[in-house]
Amino acid sequence: MYRNTSCMEIITQLPQFFTASIFKKKHLLQREKYKQIILDSLQFLVRDNRVFLYSFCFMSNHIHLIWQIRPGHRYQDVQRDFLKFTSQKIRFDFLEHHPEDLSQFEVNLKDRKFQFWQRNPLSVELFTHSVFMQKLEYIHWNPVKAGLCQIPESYFWSSARFYELGNSDFSFLTHYKG
Numbered sequence: 001m002y003r004n005t006s007c008m009e010i011i012t013q014l015p016q017f018f019t020a021s022i023f024k025k026k027h028l029l030q031r032e033k034y035k036q037i038i039l040d041s042l043q044f045l046v047r048d049n050r051v052f053l054y055s056f057c058f059m060s061n062h063i064h065l066i067w068q069i070r071p072g073h074r075y076q077d078v079q080r081d082f083l084k085f086t087s088q089k090i091r092f093d094f095l096e097h098h099p100e101d102l103s104q105f106e107v108n109l110k111d112r113k114f115q116f117w118q119r120n121p122l123s124v125e126l127f128t129h130s131v132f133m134q135k136l137e138y139i140h141w142n143p144v145k146a147g148l149c150q151i152p153e154s155y156f157w158s159s160a161r162f163y164e165l166g167n168s169d170f171s172f173l174t175h176y177k178g
Contacts, residue, residue: 013068013069013075014068014125014126014127015052015054015066015067015068015125015126015132016065016066016067016068016069016075016123016124016125016126017064017065017066017122017123017124017126017135018064018065018066018067018079018121018122018123018124019062019063019064019065019121019122019123020062020063020083020117020118020121020122021061021062021117021118021121022061022062022116022117022118023105023107023115023116023117023118024104024118025061025062025118026061026104026105027060027061028060028061028090028116029058029059029060029061029062029063030060032157033093034090034093035058035157037086037089037090037093038058038063038086039056039058039157041082041085041086041089042056042065042067042082042172043172045067045078045082046172046173046174047172049070049072050069050070050073050078051067051068051069051070051073051078052067052068052070052174053065053066053067053172053173053174054066054067054068054132054136054159054173054174054175054176055135055136055139055140055159055163055173055176056139056157056158056159056173057139057140057142057143057155057157057158057159057160058157058158059142059143059146059148064138064139064142065139066126066132066135066136066139066176075123079121079123083117083121086116086117087114087115087116087117090116091105091114091116102114132176133176136163136176139158139159140152140158140159140160140163142158143155143157143158152164153165153167159173162175163175
């Protein structure tokens with residue numbers, strides 16, 4: 001059990017390591033405006049008291065998060081709403097600015113015509129502090145391993161600077177130490 005000491009709220013759900021991949025591993029997130037859509041959505045979830053966001057990293061074809069659902073919300077609902085909202089925002093942008101590219105994400109499903117996220121994202125409960133720290137390090141080193149930067153804190157689309165440099169660009173993050 002984790003606790004946010006700033007408001008003495010008792011949290012009963014464990015933090016989750018969450019990975020969502022772009023449909024067919026396409027490099028949709030090379031466009032920074034789509035990373036910004038995801039970041040804005042996460043900020044909203046934090047401001048709306050649905051989640052604590054501990055860590056994130058956005059790569060060109062997937063994202064990693066460590067988040068924790070706050071009381072009064074169900075994990076499945078938050079995850080569904082997050083993925084659905086970001087998909088809709090991306091689709092609207094495609095319709096307005098890149099209609100010729102939208103066919104890459106076309107599907108023939110009953111409930112949708114386009115799909116931006118792969119089905120069944122990975123979600124793993126983080127039962128211990130050591131596993132939490134392992135996933136935090138994995139997330140922050142992901143851009144280094146991909147050759148996008150030399151040190152984790154130099155990659156903008158990650159929470160590494162928040163932890164390594166105390167950078168406040170992402171003030172909506174919750175430090176894992178509380």
